Amino acid sequence: MPENARFPIYTSHEWWGDNWEPMSFGQEYDPTKPFFTQLKELQEKVPRAHQIGRKNYACDWSEDTWESKNIYLSRAIWKCENLSYCYRVLTSKDSFDLVYCFDMQKSYNCLFCHSSFNLNFSENSRDCIDSYFLFDCRNCQDCVMSWNLRNKRYCIRNQQYTKDEYEKELAEFNFGSYKKLNSYKIEFENILKNDAIHRENFNIKITNSSGNYMTNCDKCKNVFSWENSQNCLNCIRGLNAKDSIDQAFTWNTENSGNNGTVDGGYQIKHSAHSVAKYSEYLDNCIDVENCFGCIGLRKKKYCILNRQYTKEEYEKLKNKIISDMGDEYGEFLPYSVGICDYNLSAGVLYFPKTTKEEIVEQGGYWSEEDFSSKDGILSTELTDEMKDTDSSVCGQALICPITRYRFNISQSEFEFHKNRNFALPREHFDRRMLEPARKMVVLKSSPYKCFYCKKDIMAYYPPEWGYQKIACEECYKQHIA
């Protein structure tokens, strides 16, 4: 538990229990003080749960995990089982080191892959089985180091082999040597730069919309990583929204706006971590209606700063506060009520160039904590070959050569790597999640010419990635899909 938390922290079990009353922290509105100052004072008194996420079994070391079982050191997980070191993974099982994946099984080290079994070291592939280092492949089986393939079997470097030849060639790969594995990763990155055809965007079934990674969206503009929605503007990462604007990490909203990590609502505005109707400036409230400036409430109506009012009193006081707020009304919750240090938040994924000075000037928080450690051996000193590594490595504290953070190899991770003969990771798991995730958070498009028809297109690949072959939607469909 962080020593510098600005509010009391309860275990999730205690927080959801009946032994405390958020209304007991209620404050009377003081018209002589700014509203946000009062909201911050209230926020610092009301307990928060140590984890968000519910209906889990054996997920104590994961955050933002829901309806899952046996999840270790992972974040943003829904309906999964037996995962470790995963980020934003849905309905997947028995896998390690997945980022932004859906419906995966027994897979390792994949980014934006869907519905695959024993798929490893791959990106943007679907419906693939028993394969390694695939990029933009669909319905492939027994393939290695290949790209843009459809319905293939026994391919290596996009060359067709017979079953016998394939097995002989596959045996030449040694994923158990860290050095060899690294050379395959470099080869794969070079394929992405020089050989693979990249789609103009990753939107599927969209109409009248602009942005990237949208599925089933209509009239969504400047929207990213968003699904099953209509008429949204300026949104990042979420789903099931209608007529909503300026939202990040939210789902199930209608007629709502200016929200972050809101889990559902109708006419909810300027709020975070809440589920509500007809409410504004909420933080951490569940199933409330007609509440304004409240923290940690459940199933309440007509409350302001965690105090109960009648409907008439509520309307009157709410209007007075809005009038007192002046221009501040309509702004999102200020940085001063942010619940963690900016540089430890998901903000660094989307806006990595934000500086400490900018955040502190806005009243936000920045961690100065040094997480580096000297207590362990550099992971680069591990034996190169997995076949020469025994389970005693699990008891060894390792230092990541890049972050200098300390980490270890869990028993289940060791067994997984041993069974597959995959070299153990040398980098800290935070970096293993953060680095691939960066590929999926580009919000700015760059100008390119279609590789096939040469028409001008805008695509979400920064020029420094060096992708040479980017295809417009029509040409991609014609030549690849």
Ligand SMILES: [Zn+2]
């Ligand atoms: Zn084209």
